[in-house]
Amino acid sequence: RKEVEQDPGPFNVPEGATVAFNCTYSNSASQSFFWYRQDCRKEPKLLMSVYSSGNEDGRFTAQLNRASQYISLLIRDSKLSDSATYLCVVTLAGNNRKLIWGLGTSLAVNP
């Protein structure tokens, strides 16, 4: 089993739709969790950290479920500019400075 797994997609949704991605991780002692986005041929950029209580930033909501070992990202009212690859990232237990990256979920928001 991969340390971090994501559905590669692509997810094709119309503008205004709500879309959700899940990411599962294998190490139950993983401590920190993040969502990054990566535009085509660009570097990854931090979207948001994921806190135990869940957190929201505008149209984006992140949740953590430690019991089931997954994190989720919900995007409401999708915009064309949300089209990107969304990368799930977790810290490696016992070595909190090293992050383990998922392969990403591709999202295309269509007009």
Next chain:
Amino acid sequence: GAGVSQSPSNKVTEKGKDVELRCDPISGHTALYWYRQSLGQGLEFLIYFQGNSAPDKSGLPSDRFSAERTGGSVSTLTIQRTQQEDSAVYLCASSRRAGNSANSYEQYFGPGTRLTVT
């Protein structure tokens, strides 16, 4: 403030040549990472520097790859005797001081160096 910078942005080299890639992290960030990403693939961890500690080299694919970080700031990734399979985008990231809060681990990336080995 200034972000992570990398140079060169593009490098084309002949098979067998050595290349050096440079990364300037965000000022004050003590952790520095190198990754590479082949077209359509995920990020592959290469090496990680944290302060004055010995670097974590566990991701380096072969002994042709090495990296240094001088003065706790600028880092250079060197690839000796380049091969065609080394062609990829090499990304550098930095994160802030040590600590246990989640934002200590948030990584900020440079724009990458696109390496093409012909």
